[in-house]
Amino acid sequence: MGRSPCCDKLGLKKGPWTPEEDQKLLAYIEEHGHGSWRSLPEKAGLHRCGKSCRLRWTNYLRPDIKRGKFNLQEEQTIIQLHALLGNRWSAIATHLPKRTDNEIKNYWNTHLKKRLVKMGIDPVTHKPKNETPLSSLGLSKNAAILSHTAQWESARLEAEARLARESKLLHLQHYQTKTSSQPHHHHGFTHKSLLPNWTTKPHEDQQQLESPTSTVSFSEMKESIPAKIEFVGSSTGVTLMKEPEHDWINSTMHEFETTQMGEGIEEGFTGLLLGGDSIDRSFSGDKNETAGESSGGDCNYYEDNKNYLDSIFNFVDPSPSDSPMF
DNA sequence: AAGAACCACAACCGCAGCTCT
DNA sequence: AAGAGCTGCGGTTGTGGTTCT
Numbered sequence: 001m002g003r004s005p006c007c008d009k010l011g012l013k014k015g016p017w018t019p020e021e022d023q024k025l026l027a028y029i030e031e032h033g034h035g036s037w038r039s040l041p042e043k044a045g046l047h048r049c050g051k052s053c054r055l056r057w058t059n060y061l062r063p064d065i066k067r068g069k070f071n072l073q074e075e076q077t078i079i080q081l082h083a084l085l086g087n088r089w090s091a092i093a094t095h096l097p098k099r100t101d102n103e104i105k106n107y108w109n110t111h112l113k114k115r116l117v118k119m120g121i122d123p124v125t126h127k128p129k130n131e132t133p134l135s136s137l138g139l140s141k142n143a144a145i146l147s148h149t150a151q152w153e154s155a156r157l158e159a160e161a162r163l164a165r166e167s168k169l170l171h172l173q174h175y176q177t178k179t180s181s182q183p184h185h186h187h188g189f190t191h192k193s194l195l196p197n198w199t200t201k202p203h204e205d206q207q208q209l210e211s212p213t214s215t216v217s218f219s220e221m222k223e224s225i226p227a228k229i230e231f232v233g234s235s236t237g238v239t240l241m242k243e244p245e246h247d248w249i250n251s252t253m254h255e256f257e258t259t260q261m262g263e264g265i266e267e268g269f270t271g272l273l274l275g276g277d278s279i280d281r282s283f284s285g286d287k288n289e290t291a292g293e294s295s296g297g298d299c300n301y302y303e304d305n306k307n308y309l310d311s312i313f314n315f316v317d318p319s320p321s322d323s324p325m326f
Numbered sequence: 327a328a329g330a331a332c333c334a335c336a337a338c339c340g341c342a343g344c345t346c347t
Numbered sequence: 348a349a350g351a352g353c354t355g356c357g358g359t360t361g362t363g364g365t366t367c368t
Contacts, residue, residue: 015337015338017336051339052337055336056336056337059336059337103336110335
């Protein structure tokens with residue numbers, strides 16, 4: 001396994017990027033595509049290593065990045081997916097349109113993790129730190145189901161990633177075919193302004209080509225997987241075998257989607273985690289807390305923890321009998 | 327007003343895995 | 348099959364801004 005040489009050699013610059021550097025990188029990629037990251041800095045006139053350029057581009061300069069505060073839906077999705085997937089930020093980012101894994105990771109570490117800790121929930125396992133009272137509620141069984149489901153979901157995501165790669169490859173082939181007579185031929189990422197004029201579903205295709213990680217949401221993904229396959233097949237003449245996996249993913253996504261959008265999440269999970277004030281008062285030792293409130297606080301504590309876990313279980317395991325696994 | 331402490335986020339580092347030869 | 352080159356990923360650190368004392 002080759003390892004990237006360290007950027008320390010040749011006195012390459014490190015640290016924060018200047019607007020001039022950003023401009024150079026942006027201009028170069030708009031003109032030529034990024035091509036090989038390793039050779040890009042020299043060609044672009046930057047005294048940076050390729051890795052640094054790639055990071056700057058994918059986490060900051062890329063035009064399809066949404067910046068700014070995470071909304072409630074996004075926070076909810078992150079917490080739910082983290083309960084399922086753990087610190088697999090790229091996988092989580094797959095389900096958050098226009099957010100980078102780095103941004104999600106930072107947001108988790110600085111905001112969401114602390115919020116869970118305040119609630120007395122282990123941010124790693126998403127279980128209450130003191131299991132005893134909840135075990136009596138029969139939640140340990142659910143925790144086992146959650147763990148089981150997480151393994152299943154992990155396998156599903158791998159299949160999904162494989163499918164995405166295949167789809168991406170097919171699109172790339174399609175793009176190469178379409179642009180073989182054109183001067184601009186990009187390796188990997190292609191900037192919006194340089195994209196060919198797609199005649200079918202341009203938005204989705206751009207996303208496929210542009211993002212190192214998919215940026216489709218649950219509902220988009222559910223709809224777009226078969227649509228893309230049809231598109232590639234019909235427009236290029238490529239015959240694509242329809243794998244059983246596609247149907248499986250499709251049905252799984254439907255299950256996932258209906259669960260996520262279903263009852264309980266918005267009021268329970270979101271209300272609990274994202275409601276803000278009431279939660280902070282209940283769980284933290286913040287200013288408003290008084291000695292007299294502590295017993296009532298405990299009561300809310302367990303009640304809310306139960307809601308929290310229920311919401312995750314509902315998310316991953318709404319009706320075990322319907323699941324292909326159970 | 328000034329220094330300390332804290333916070334948020336950009337950027338770096340090193341490893342793992344994939345592709346190509 | 349094996350090694351080199353490259354990219355992606357996740358953990359960690361550094362830096363600049365804000366709040367507190």
